[in-house]
Amino acid sequence: MAGEWIDSLLLLSIPIMFFVSAWAHERRANWDVAMGVAIVAFIISVSTGILSIAGLVKFGQGFNWVTHEPVSLIMLSLISFISYINVRYSRSYMAGNAEEERRYIRWLSITLGFVTLVVVSNHMILMLVAWIGISVALHQLLIFYPGRQRAVLAAYKKYIFARIAEILLLAGVLILYYEYDTWLISEIYATVSQAESLSYAGHIAALFLAGAAIIKCAQLPLHGWLIQVVEAPTPVSALLHAGIINLGGFLMIVFAPLLILSDIAQWLLLIVGGLTTVLAALVMMTRATIKVRLAWSTMSQMGLMLVECALGLFELALLHLIAHSCYKAYAFLNSGTEVESTMKRRLAKSVPPTRTDWWLAGFLASGLVVALVVIASLPAPYSPWVLIAIALTLLIAERRGRMTSASVVSMVVLAAILMIAYTLQKYGISYIIEHQPTSVGLAGDLWMAFLFILFFIGYIMLRYHRDHPAVVNTWRAFYAGFYLDEYITRLSLRVYPTKLPERFKPKHLKIPKEELFK
Known part of the structure; x- marks a missing residue:
């Protein structure tokens, strides 16, 4: 015992x-x-x-x-x-x-x-x-x-x-x-x-x-x-x-x-x-x-x-x-x-993807994902694969980055390797914990696919069109985090007040007169 x-x-x-x-x-x-x-x-x-x-x-x-x-x-x-x-x-x-x-x-x-x-x-x-x-x-x-x-x-x-x-x-x-x-x-x-x-x-x-x-x-x-x-x-x-x-x-x-x-x-x-x-x-x-x-x-x-x-x-x-x-x-x-590293990337020149690059990357990424889903007979939900297709689209379209540049073929090969590695890891971990179908079904899958597509649209707007007049206010809202934290902070301090430490302000530092004339 x-x-x-x-x-x-x-x-x-x-x-x-x-x-x-x-x-x-x-x-x-x-x-x-x-x-x-x-x-x-x-x-x-x-x-x-x-x-x-x-x-x-x-x-x-x-x-x-x-x-x-x-x-x-x-x-x-x-x-x-x-x-x-x-x-x-x-x-x-x-x-x-x-x-x-x-x-x-x-x-x-x-x-x-x-x-x-x-x-x-x-x-x-x-x-x-x-x-x-x-x-x-x-x-x-x-x-x-x-x-x-x-x-x-x-x-x-x-x-x-x-x-x-x-x-x-x-x-x-x-x-x-x-x-x-x-x-x-x-x-x-x-x-x-x-x-x-x-x-x-x-x-x-x-x-x-x-x-x-x-x-x-x-x-x-x-x-x-x-x-x-x-x-x-x-x-x-x-x-x-x-x-x-x-x-x-x-x-x-x-x-x-x-x-x-x-x-x-x-x-x-x-x-x-x-x-x-x-x-x-x-x-x-x-x-x-x-x-x-x-x-x-x-x-x-x-x-x-x-x-x-x-x-x-x-x-x-x-x-x-x-x-x-x-x-x-x-x-x-x-x-x-x-x-x-970030400063070097920002100072380096980059070549933004053209419209052809986006369509080509989207077609190739979607083709890879659909082929894997069909060949492996992967079950629902499918919204995670939508996110993977978006990630691979960005990988292929933005192949001419600030620090490096690659060909379409090399990026497609890399995308295929990453997708296969992800699938193998997912199957490997399933021996420890299994997938369990939930009751949200198709509605939950469509909801997440819709959000992922909105993310893709927002990514392109904020990264490549941030100076467009229609995007300026949107950029400010995202930069401010939609002011959600400010509202929650005020509510927290109103419901449960506390005293914060005083911030040190050198310009307002008072020095005794006797110290000034030493």
């Missing part, structure tokens, strides 16, 4: 190690300990995941508060890997002030402990406690520089929205317990998987969980804090965008059987996530600051992930989550170098 508990305790030891290591930095920041914990966590999660997915060892026979599902093990491996990279980068980034180093690594370790605890939790209350713990610990990192007004304002708004998400999650958890008489996620998953419909309470629970995921993923209009937290240390931004903000999508994957039986929850994700996907991607095009562009990109990617969940493409959502986490961790930690 004791042996059946070893595997569960092994996974539970990962968050415990992060928590314990937080107290190893009381006298000085011990970076070697923090990196060692991340490496051990990565080894445990990867080895357990390989054995579990391969079916060589059957886990989960002991302590049922801990999950051994392949999705959780993959997430645990991803978080451990990013944790090591983040800690290693932070060692150089935070060097120079012993007190700041200790404070930073302490809260970073606690945050990582709660993130890993959410991933390994099979008990809904344990998951809820860890979810709240992430918000509390992350808040300390977001206000790491308490004198920065924008950072404090962003953390303040994040604090309010996090409490709303936690209330929704708590309500959903309590309803699920009332409906299924169990706190274990695995038992709810098994029961709902066999059901053909949900009760009224089940639909409300699914709606609450979807709402919590939307807020966690910083979807419109509750997005402003994600843009402004770039004032926090760069490693904190990398951790937030590469790991923590993805937990909304992870929550939808965990409760996948519940989501696919609830029309209202699916349409909430399709409407909010779909609009955020398109609008945030277009707003990103108007921004110049690297970190701000990355933040808007994260919002768009999170919206697309929620849309994938609403369409039943949970295998694609998991693949998207993994790829986005790795990319955003690299992008934020490499943002200093990206500034120079």
